[in-house]
Amino acid sequence: MPRYLAGRVAQALLVLWAAYTVTFIILNVLPSDPITLQLSAGGADVSQLTPAQLHDLKAHYGLDDPIVVQYFHHLWRALHFDFGMSLTQNVSVGSLITDKLPSTIALTAVAIGVVLVLGLGIAFLATYVQWRPARVLLARLPAVGVSLPQFFVGLLLIQVFSFSLTWLPATGTHGWRSLVLPAITLGLPPSAMLAQLLTRSLNDTWREPYITTARAKGLSRWTIQVRHALRNASLPALTLLGVLVGYTVVNAVVVETVFSRNGIGQLAQQAVLGQDVPVVQAIVLIAAALFVVVNLLVDLLYSLLDPRVARAGRAA
Amino acid sequence: MSTEAAPLDGPVTPADTSPIVELAGLSVGYHQRGRTTLAVEEVDLAIAPGETVAVVGESGSGKTTTANAILGLLPSSGVITAGRIRIAGTDVTGAPDRVLRTFRGNVIGLVPQDPMVGLNPTMRIGGQIAEVVRRRGVDKRLVGAEVIEALERAGVDQPAVRARQYPNALSGGLRQRVLIAIAIAGHPRLIVADEPTSALDVTVQRRILDHLGGLVAETGASLLIITHDLGVAADRADRVVVMQRGRIVEQGEPAAILLRPREPYTRHLIAAAPALSHAGGVVPHFTDVTPAPEVLRLDGIGKDFRLPRTAGGERTFRALDDVTLSVRAGQTLGLVGESGSGKTTALRIAMGLEKPTQGRVHLDGVDITDAGWSQLRPLRRRFQLVHQNPYSSLDPRFTVAQTIAEPLVSFRVGDRASRAARVRELLDQVALPAAFADRKPAELSGGQRQRVAIARALALEPELVFLDEPVSALDVSVQEQILTLLLRLQADLGVGYLFISHDLAVVAQLAHHVAVLRGGRIVESGPAETILTAPAEEHTRELLGAVPGQRFAAELAAAPAAASHQTRQKGSGR
Numbered sequence: 001m002p003r004y005l006a007g008r009v010a011q012a013l014l015v016l017w018a019a020y021t022v023t024f025i026i027l028n029v030l031p032s033d034p035i036t037l038q039l040s041a042g043g044a045d046v047s048q049l050t051p052a053q054l055h056d057l058k059a060h061y062g063l064d065d066p067i068v069v070q071y072f073h074h075l076w077r078a079l080h081f082d083f084g085m086s087l088t089q090n091v092s093v094g095s096l097i098t099d100k101l102p103s104t105i106a107l108t109a110v111a112i113g114v115v116l117v118l119g120l121g122i123a124f125l126a127t128y129v130q131w132r133p134a135r136v137l138l139a140r141l142p143a144v145g146v147s148l149p150q151f152f153v154g155l156l157l158i159q160v161f162s163f164s165l166t167w168l169p170a171t172g173t174h175g176w177r178s179l180v181l182p183a184i185t186l187g188l189p190p191s192a193m194l195a196q197l198l199t200r201s202l203n204d205t206w207r208e209p210y211i212t213t214a215r216a217k218g219l220s221r222w223t224i225q226v227r228h229a230l231r232n233a234s235l236p237a238l239t240l241l242g243v244l245v246g247y248t249v250v251n252a253v254v255v256e257t258v259f260s261r262n263g264i265g266q267l268a269q270q271a272v273l274g275q276d277v278p279v280v281q282a283i284v285l286i287a288a289a290l291f292v293v294v295n296l297l298v299d300l301l302y303s304l305l306d307p308r309v310a311r312a313g314r315a316a
Numbered sequence: 317m318s319t320e321a322a323p324l325d326g327p328v329t330p331a332d333t334s335p336i337v338e339l340a341g342l343s344v345g346y347h348q349r350g351r352t353t354l355a356v357e358e359v360d361l362a363i364a365p366g367e368t369v370a371v372v373g374e375s376g377s378g379k380t381t382t383a384n385a386i387l388g389l390l391p392s393s394g395v396i397t398a399g400r401i402r403i404a405g406t407d408v409t410g411a412p413d414r415v416l417r418t419f420r421g422n423v424i425g426l427v428p429q430d431p432m433v434g435l436n437p438t439m440r441i442g443g444q445i446a447e448v449v450r451r452r453g454v455d456k457r458l459v460g461a462e463v464i465e466a467l468e469r470a471g472v473d474q475p476a477v478r479a480r481q482y483p484n485a486l487s488g489g490l491r492q493r494v495l496i497a498i499a500i501a502g503h504p505r506l507i508v509a510d511e512p513t514s515a516l517d518v519t520v521q522r523r524i525l526d527h528l529g530g531l532v533a534e535t536g537a538s539l540l541i542i543t544h545d546l547g548v549a550a551d552r553a554d555r556v557v558v559m560q561r562g563r564i565v566e567q568g569e570p571a572a573i574l575l576r577p578r579e580p581y582t583r584h585l586i587a588a589a590p591a592l593s594h595a596g597g598v599v600p601h602f603t604d605v606t607p608a609p610e611v612l613r614l615d616g617i618g619k620d621f622r623l624p625r626t627a628g629g630e631r632t633f634r635a636l637d638d639v640t641l642s643v644r645a646g647q648t649l650g651l652v653g654e655s656g657s658g659k660t661t662a663l664r665i666a667m668g669l670e671k672p673t674q675g676r677v678h679l680d681g682v683d684i685t686d687a688g689w690s691q692l693r694p695l696r697r698r699f700q701l702v703h704q705n706p707y708s709s710l711d712p713r714f715t716v717a718q719t720i721a722e723p724l725v726s727f728r729v730g731d732r733a734s735r736a737a738r739v740r741e742l743l744d745q746v747a748l749p750a751a752f753a754d755r756k757p758a759e760l761s762g763g764q765r766q767r768v769a770i771a772r773a774l775a776l777e778p779e780l781v782f783l784d785e786p787v788s789a790l791d792v793s794v795q796e797q798i799l800t801l802l803l804r805l806q807a808d809l810g811v812g813y814l815f816i817s818h819d820l821a822v823v824a825q826l827a828h829h830v831a832v833l834r835g836g837r838i839v840e841s842g843p844a845e846t847i848l849t850a851p852a853e854e855h856t857r858e859l860l861g862a863v864p865g866q867r868f869a870a871e872l873a874a875a876p877a878a879a880s881h882q883t884r885q886k887g888s889g890r
Binding site: 208209210212213214215216217218219220221223227228231232305306307308 | 387389413417418419420421422424425426428429430433434435436437438439444447448451482484495498499502
């Protein structure tokens with residue numbers, strides 16, 4: 001197991017490095033004149049600057065070094081969680097991120113909670129309940145959830161719960177009450193996807209011969225569902241869950257805009273529009289890190305749930 | 317051990333003389349698209365305490381549906397349309413799952429069909445047995461000990477270690493023993509064994525059935541064996557029930573069924589069981605073997621596999637050790653061995669799919685050991701393969717005609733018209749109607765699929781066909797039809813076979829020469845007659861002894877009446 005773990009962690013680090021390098025190349029090498037681009041993004045009018053001023057500014061942003069030196073310089077600093085200064089706002093990228101990250105983490109964490117509870121719950125009930133109409137209804141429900149666009153769900157929830165019922169605030173970043181509607185909006189489509197996959201997987205598992213063995217033991221449907229079916233059926237769903245977490249983080253941009261929440265999503269949107277390269281780079285790196293960590297967790301969980309995977313992992 | 321204390325070990329109370337299970341006029345159907353198709357019709361069957369009953373029939377005879385009805389495990393489309401089911405005196409006909417459940421495990425235990433898929437892969441063996449033990453209300457602290465005891469009684473070695481393992485660490489035979497442990501752990505009064513050993517080697521099959529029989533005798537429980545093999549049924553049961561198309565056609569004591577069968581269908585089943593049709597013995601079909609030139613020769617083949625790294629374990633595994641075999645033109649070499657004996661490795665090396673560590677492979681005198689893929693490809697026209705499992709070896713989206721013509725297309729033989737003609741000719745050779753050309757595999761039975769696979773193998777007119785357990789996934793009577801077909805094709809086309817099997821009774825029907833493989837080494841080889849009638853090695857004798865259907869060998873041999881009255885039911889099979 002430690003060998004397997006070390007291998008997976010090394011892989012994760014490699015992915016992070018690749019993500020950093022690719023964004024660096026895209027943002028710094030590909031545009032025709034990155035210096036002008038970055039300086040004008042900083043609010044300076046390049047045409048009115050004297051060559052000496054230009055030189056000073058370049059030196060200030062570290063743009064006069066050869067690109068390879070810049071790369072290693074940035075990489076070294078990134079390793080120490082130092083992403084430099086924002087070009088549009090006169091603060092460090094680090095402080096911008098630490099400022100906005102908590103609210104986004106809270107939002108995605110609650111949304112993932114919604115995904116787990118709704119996805120698992122609907123799939124569990126859709127395969128457990130024996131009354132046919134309820135079974136059919138529960139099995140069809142996810143299709144509706146998948147087909148609703150996220151911004152529409154958000155606006156609908158605001159309309160009903162904020163404007164009509166005035167139970168919850170429509171906007172803002174303060175307190176748990178402001179978290180409820182955005183988290184549901186963010187969690188609804190992925191939980192429908194999870195429910196869809198898990199329902200099918202559970203139905204397939206119920207047809208496995210070992211379920212017949214379990215039934216022949218005289219176990220109740222509940223025991224069979226919880227102890228035999230769920231664990232085996234959750235294996236394919238786990239892989240999807242890893243993807244869905246990434247999806248949730250990406251969609252935080254949309255949801256934070258709809259609910260005017262002050263978070264990383266909003267920051268990312270502003271940074272891209274303002275061509276604030278250091279901020280974009282830091283956000284990409286954070287998203288990549290999150291993705292890598294979640295997938296690592298999924299793989300570890302997989303080997304924990306399925307002894308066959310753990311063996312294969314050890315043998316490889 | 318606490319065997320004496322177990323409730324099922326005291327079957328002497330008066331109430332216990334009444335049947336444990338009683339089916340009266342039972343009819344079971346399956347709902348599909350608004351129609352109900354009957355799978356079981358008017359079945360009357362009672363199983364007394366301590367009795368062993370075997371239900372024999374081919375696929376589609378309703379034997380498994382009957383077993384499922386007893387356990388209340390019919391699929392949701394299954395309905396009881398008439399008759400009653402009584403378990404231990406209680407009428408459970410149409411009872412809800414909640415009621416039926418109370419009988420499962422504790423009154424009726426199940427040993428399911430396929431041990432490879434019958435256990436939950438993500439749960440330890442011990443946990444899976446403990447569930448049944450706990451159903452009896454056993455004190456928490458004693459569950460662990462009872463689990464070990466159940467494993468021990470099912471004949472599992474190192475029960476304490478096994479209990480902590482997951483199913484994937486166990487062989488098929490061991491998994492079947494674990495399933496038996498699960499069945500007996502509930503101390504049931506009846507064990508239903510649904511084709512308990514069809515997926516296993518003959519030797520393992522015999523050991524498992526012996527053990528199950530011993531357990532039943534020891535505990536006084538009843539046993540219901542569901543099987544397609546009359547030989548297995550006759551060897552084990554007090555009473556044999558023959559089913560065909562959902563109905564019981566004949567029942568009685570095994571000796572009576574075998575020696576004085578009344579129904580043509582029963583005679584058909586006797587004729588189909590390899591050992592039964594030869595008065596309970598394994599009789600080679602070819603006794604006079606004429607010399608023929610060698611087509612394929614494996615010379616001193618050795619094969620090592622690298623093992624995954626384990627603490628202090630061996631780094632390599634010797635799958636084959638100094639194996640020499642030869643297949644002669646127009647004749648059959650039967651390669652016999654248990655699973656793990658190296659049969660499949662030998663086949664893969666002979667086909668050039670695997671390179672041997674030592675030794676040479678010759679095809680028609682040409683050394684092909686080091687031939688690469690491109691050098692081997694033209695040779696592939698000359699040897700073809702028929703797989704074990706006809707359910708997975710045909711592409712489900714190809715029609716029969718496309719499947720059979722595929723090798724012709726692949727080797728660019730002929731044009732569209734000549735290929736179509738060849739497909740018709742091949743279908744005729746394997747005795748399938750020409751109309752089958754447009755069907756998909758899903759519309760065919762197992763036997764028909766295997767015929768298609770044979771036709772595909774013959775398309776390029778090979779000199780040699782590799783037959784990898786071609787009948788072990790099929791019903792006994794279908795087995796016999798396929799073997800007859802293979803014999804006829806060999807006589808007509810002069811094709812050589814390398815026939816791989818674990819069953820000497822099947823090999824006896826086809827082979828001119830036999831080689832017995834064990835642990836990667838040839839223990840014995842020679843003409844079929846010598847090996848099968850006068851084996852020199854203990855292992856060969858063990859394999860011969862494991863062939864089912866030998867319980868009444870002496871009586872069958874003394875009364876050749878049954879055999880001579882055999883009326884082969886031409887056209888009744890598939």
